Amino acid sequence: xxxxxxxxxxxxxxxxxxxxxxxxxxxxxxxxxxxxxxxxxxxxxxxxxxxxxxxxxxxxxxxxxxxxxxxxxxxxxxxxxxxxxxxxxxxxxxxxxxxxxxxxxxxxxxxxxxxxxxxxxxxxxxxxxxxxxxxxxxxxxxxxxxxxxxxxxxxxxxxxxxxxxxxxxxxxxxxxxxxxxxxxxxxxxxxxxxxxxxxxxxxxxxxxxxxxxxxxxxxxxxxxxxxxxxxxxxxxxxxxxxxxxxxxxxxxxxxxxxxxxxxxxxxxxxxxxxxxxxxxxxxxxxxxxxxxxxxxxxxxxxxxxxxxxxxxxxxxxxxxxxxxxxxxxxxxxxxxxxxxxxxxxxxxxxxxxxxxxxxxxxxxxxxxxxxxxxxxxxxxxxxxxxxxxxxxxxxxxxxxxxxxxxxxxxxxxxxxxxxxxxxxxxxxxxxxxxxxxxxxxxxxxxxxxx
Ligand SMILES: Cc1cc2nc3c(=O)[nH]c(=O)nc-3n(C[C@H](O)[C@H](O)[C@H](O)COP(=O)(O)OP(=O)(O)OC[C@H]3O[C@@H](n4cnc5c(N)ncnc54)[C@H](O)[C@@H]3O)c2cc1C
Ligand SMILES: NC(=O)c1ccc[n+]([C@@H]2O[C@H](COP(=O)([O-])OP(=O)(O)OC[C@H]3O[C@@H](n4cnc5c(N)ncnc54)[C@H](O)[C@@H]3O)[C@@H](O)[C@H]2O)c1
Numbered sequence: 250x251x252x253x254x255x256x257x258x259x260x261x262x263x264x265x266x267x268x269x270x271x272x273x274x275x276x277x278x279x280x281x282x283x284x285x286x287x288x289x290x291x292x293x294x295x296x297x298x299x300x301x302x303x304x305x306x307x308x309x310x311x312x313x314x315x316x317x318x319x320x321x322x323x324x325x326x327x328x329x330x331x332x333x334x335x336x337x338x339x340x341x342x343x344x345x346x347x348x349x350x351x352x353x354x355x356x357x358x359x360x361x362x363x364x365x366x367x368x369x370x371x372x373x374x375x376x377x378x379x380x381x382x383x384x385x386x387x388x389x390x391x392x393x394x395x396x397x398x399x400x401x402x403x404x405x406x407x408x409x410x411x412x413x414x415x416x417x418x419x420x421x422x423x424x425x426x427x428x429x430x431x432x433x434x435x436x437x438x439x440x441x442x443x444x445x446x447x448x449x450x451x452x453x454x455x456x457x458x459x460x461x462x463x464x465x466x467x468x469x470x471x472x473x474x475x476x477x478x479x480x481x482x483x484x485x486x487x488x489x490x491x492x493x494x495x496x497x498x499x500x501x502x503x504x505x506x507x508x509x510x511x512x513x514x515x516x517x518x519x520x521x522x523x524x525x526x527x528x529x530x531x532x533x534x535x536x537x538x539x540x541x542x543x544x545x546x547x548x549x550x551x552x553x554x555x556x557x558x559x560x561x562x563x564x565x566x567x568x569x570x571x572x573x574x575x576x577x578x579x580x581x582x583x584x585x586x587x588x589x590x591x592x593x594x595x596x597x598x599x600x601x602x603x604x605x606x607x608x609x610x611x612x613x614x615x616x617x618x619x620x621x622x623x624x625x626x627x628x629x630x631x632x633x634x635x636x637x638x639x640x641x642x643x644x645x646x647x648x649x650x651x652x653x654x655x656x657x658x659x660x661x662x663x664x665x666x667x668x669x670x671x672x673x674x675x676x677x678x679x680x681x682x683x684x685x686x687x688x689x690x691x692x693x694x695x696x697x698x699x
Contacts, residue, residue, distance in 0.1 A: 250376055250377070251370075251376075251377040251378070251379055252280070252376065252377075252378050252379075253278075253378075253379050253380065254277075254278050254279060254280045254357075254378065254379075254380040254381075255272065255277040255278045255279065255380065255381055255382060256268075256269070256272045256277055256278075256279045256280075256380055256381070256382045256383070256384065256577065257279075257280050257281075257282065257363075257371065257378055257380040257382075257383050257384075258279065258280070258281040258282070258383075258384045258386060259281075259282050259363045259371070259383065259384065259385050259386060259387055259520070260281075260282075260283060260289070260384075260385070260386035260387040260388055260552070260554065261281050261282070261283035261287040261288065261289060261347065261351075261358070262283075262288070262289020262290055262291065262292075262386060262388050262552065262566065263289055263290075263291050263292075263552060263563050263566040263567050263570065264384075264386035264388075264551040264552030264553075264554075264555075264566040264567065264569055264570035264573075265281055265283075265289070265384060265386035265551075265552070265570060266281070266287075266289070266347065266351065266570070267566075267567045267568075267570035267571050267574070268384050268386065268551060268570040268571065268573055268574040268577075269281045269351060269354075269356050269384075269574075270351070270354055270356070271570075271571055271574035271575065271578070272574050272577065272578060273354045273355050273356045274354065275578050277578070279355075279356045279357070280356065280357040280358075280359055280378065280380075281351060281356055281357070281358055281359065282359040282360070282361060282363045282371075282373060283359075283360065284360070284361060284362045284363075286343075286344035287343070287344045287347040287348045287351070287358065288340075288343040288344050288347050289388060290388050290389070290553075291563045291566075292340065292343045292347075293340050293343055293344070294405065294406040294409060295405070295409075295563075296563055297339060297340070298336045298339070298340050298409045299409060299429060299430075299433075299595065300595060301332075301335060301336045301339060302332060302333075302336060302409070302433050303429070303432070303433055303595050303597070305327045305332045305433075305436070305437065306327070306432060306433045306435075306436035306437060306597060307436075307597060308325075309322075309325060309326070309327060309436040309437075310436050310469070310597045311633065311634075312325050314633060314634030314635060314636070315633070315634050316634075318634055326438065327436065327437040327438065329411070329412075329413060329414045329437055330412065330413075332437075333410075333411075333412065336409070359373065359378075361373040361374045362519055363520065364519060364520060364521045364524075365520060365521045365522060365524045365525035365527070366521075366524055367524060367525065368525050368526055368545055368547060369381070369383075369525075369547050371383070380547070381547065382547055382548075382549065382577045383525075383547055383548045383549070384548075384549050384550065384551060384570070384573055384574075384577070385517075385520070385522075385527075385534050385548060385549070385550040385551075385554055385555070386550070386551050386552050386554060386555075386566070386570060387515075387516045387517060387520065387554040388515075388516050388552060388553045388554055389513040389514060389515055389516050389553035389554065389561055390404075390513060390514065390516045390518075391404045391405070391509045391511070391512075391513055391514075392511060392512040392513055392514045393514075394421070394509070394511060396479050396480060396481055396482070397480075397481040397482070398481050398482030398483055398484075398489075399482065401482045401483075401484055401489055401507055402421060402482070402507050402508065402509040403506065403507070403508055403509065404508075404509045405426050405430070405508070405509070405510070407508075408430055408506075408508050411506075414434060414437050414438070414439050415439065415505035415506045416438075416439055416440060416505055417439070417440055417442075417488065417503065417504045417505045417506075418430075418431075418434050418439050418440070418441045418442070418504060418505065418506045418507075418508060419441075419442050419443075419444065419489070419491060419502070419504040419506070419507045419508065420441060420442070420443045420444070420508045420510045421444055421479060421507060421508065421509055421510055421511050422443075422444075422445060422446075422509070422510040422511030422512060423443050423444075423445025423447070423450025423451060423473065423475065423510075424445075424450070424451065424452075424510055424511070424512060425451075425510075425594050426508075426509075426510035427443045427445075427508070427510030428443065428450070428451060428462075428466075428510075428594055428596050429594060429595050429596060430508060430510065431443050431466065431471045432466065432469070432471070432595075432596040432597050435466070435469045435470045435471050436469065436597070440470060440472075441470070441471050441472070442471075442472040442473075442474065442502070442504070443471065443472070443473045443474070443510075444474045444477045444479060444493065445473070445474070445475050445476075445477065446476070446477065446478055446479075447475065447476065448475050448476045449475075450463070450473065450475060451594060451600070453560075453592075453602065453606075454594065454600055454602050454606075454655065455602065455606060455607065455641055455655035457621075457639070457641065458600055458639055458641065458655050458656075458657040459600065461637050461639055461657055462594075462596060462598075462600050462637070462657055464637070465597075465598070465636070465637040466596070469597070474493070474495065476495060476496070477493050477494070477495040478493065478494045478495070479491060479492070479493055480492045480493065480494055480499070482507060485503075487503060488503045488504055488505050489503065489504045489505070489506075489507050490502075490503055491503070491504060491507065513553070513561065514531045514532075515529070515531065515532060515533035515534070515553060515554045515555075515556070516553070516554055517529055517533070517534065517554060522534070525545055525548065526544050526545045527542050527544060527545045527548050528542065528543050528544040529556070530556060532556040533550060533553070533554050533555045533556035533557070534548070534550035534554060534555050534556060535556050536549070536550050536555050536556060536557060537582070538582075538584045539572070539576050539581070539582040539583060539584050540555060540557070540569060540572060540573040540576060540585070541573075541576065541582075549573040549576065549577060550573070551566065551569035551570045551572070551573045552565070552566030552569055552570060553566060555569060557569060557585070558587055559585060559587050559590070560590065560592060562590070562592055564590060565585075565587070565590060568585055568586075569585050572584070572585045586673075588672060588673060589603060589604070589669045589670070589671075589672035589673035590603070590669070591603040591665040591666060591668070591669040593661075593662035593665060595662065598635060598637060598638060598657060598658050598659045598661065599657070599658075599659070599660075599661055599662040600655075600656070600657045600661075601654075601655070601656045601657075601661050601662050601664070601665035602653075602654070602655050602656075602665070603651075603653070603654050603665055603668050603669045603672060604643070604651065604652050604653035604654060604668075604672055605643060605652050605653035606653060606655075607619060607641070607643060607653065607655075609653075610643050610645075610652055610653055615645055615652060616645065616646045616647060617643045617644065617645060617646065617652065617653075618643075618644045618645075618646050619641060619642075619643055620640075620641070620642040620643075620644060620698065620699065621639070621640070621641045622639065622640045622641075622697070622698050623638075623639050624638040624639055624640055624658055624694065624698070625637055625638045625639070625658075627694060627697070628689060629658075629659075629660075629689065629690075629691050629694055630658060630659065632689075633659055635658065635659050637657065637658075638657060638658030638659070638661070639656075639657050639658065640654075640655070640656050640657075640658070640661075640698040641654075641655040641656075642654050642655075642668070642698055642699060643655075644678055644699075648677070649677040649678050649679060650671075650672075650675065650676070650677055650678070651668055651671050651672055651676075651678065651681070652672075654668035654669075654672075656668075658691075659691070660691040661691070663691065663692075664691050664692060664694070664695065667681070667684075667692060667695055668681075668695075678699050681695070681699060682696050682699050
């Protein structure tokens, strides 16, 4: 039996669902497939559950910052099992709600692993499906590691579902996942260690602010080892024995849990893209700027599984999914606009960025005015007792426009959105400063940062 559609979307995460809904709303006959319960990484195994767990950590940290300032935090602690229940209260209903919403929009929701059989058809559980268009929106998975004992690592999905948080946790890799999880674990009573092979963790963020964050993390009980190579992991009765090498010296460390935070790669295994003549590499499906496969005109890709200039982030997956849908519907070649996409690492406090790093602006020959403020003593941070906060804004002197903004501080993951908007709308700092913010809010600090 063969079933035919205008569009088959593979992957019911952010990118896939955005595209499926848009095409169905224009009258297309659409099917969407997922191998796992509907919802994708962000809602079920990423952004949303992570930030629910972080809420517990924020409360502990906020109380500690107010020690001796009117808050007696003695006895305050995270009950991990209850916090997990709180997380499940959000995540558990997602798959059914999402599927109901898709079917309500007239979309066929299918379950299983999709595999291409030729340029315009796939096979799933013995049924053949053909379509005039396909969207590959299959997301990403942890990058395979090759040191002996790598199989002992658990991934971010397992960490976000732990029934108990063990005392000694190693996070392999010094990126988003390790920093965010280490900041949660430290406030939940564990002793986290992050090992990064490079000298500069969180490489995509401003190095001066990253160093401040690392010091703040050390004070919270997080150990960071840089320029360190893991040469092997073994399981023993007392825990995981991790062999490391740094500056030619070897050492053995012992942990109760070892977590993968060493990068992610496009999830394309099992799709048999070669059967469909779809070119791909570890960064994803090779696409033109308008998200159509470079080698199979029936296929588009969006989100983490597409090799695009966009970062592997939820908002990027959503707008790429919409742009791909629009191009499929209208046979156009519109290109996603990646200007002014902000990103935040949800450590405590959070680290945020939009636009260029200082080094990139200088490499590009832009005459930048670097406006750096240590905001730790400012009213907003005094109020909460936060000791570590700073802003670095990069302004193009010739145009008076923000070309990069880097923030570290409580609620700065919200503040970065103003700067992202300024970049998107091409506002001058003069225009931005003309905004009146409610007072006292973190937003009202922006004028002084500028
Ligand atoms: C721990 C963690 C925390 C994160 N936190 C943030 C954050 O705070 N903010 C942010 O912006 N981003 C965050 N991200 C990144 C964000 O989650 C992703 O960029 C986003 O979810 C990508 O969406 P997507 O639609 O491309 O893929 P996904 O949401 O991953 O969806 C892909 C879907 O495809 C399915 N699939 C794969 N292969 C097949 C197949 N062959 N057949 C059928 N189905 C298949 C999968 O089961 C999956 O459901 C985080 C990621 C992780 C791992
Ligand atoms: N807040 C957010 O938006 C958020 C949160 C989590 C994840 N994400 C997304 O998920 C992606 C993956 O996150 P991630 O933290 O796994 O990767 P990452 O790319 O942020 O960081 C990986 C780090 O691991 C290091 N590394 C790689 N191999 C190593 C090894 N063998 N030993 C030691 N260190 C090693 C790298 O040098 C790098 O510093 C991110 O790029 C991000 O786009 C976003």
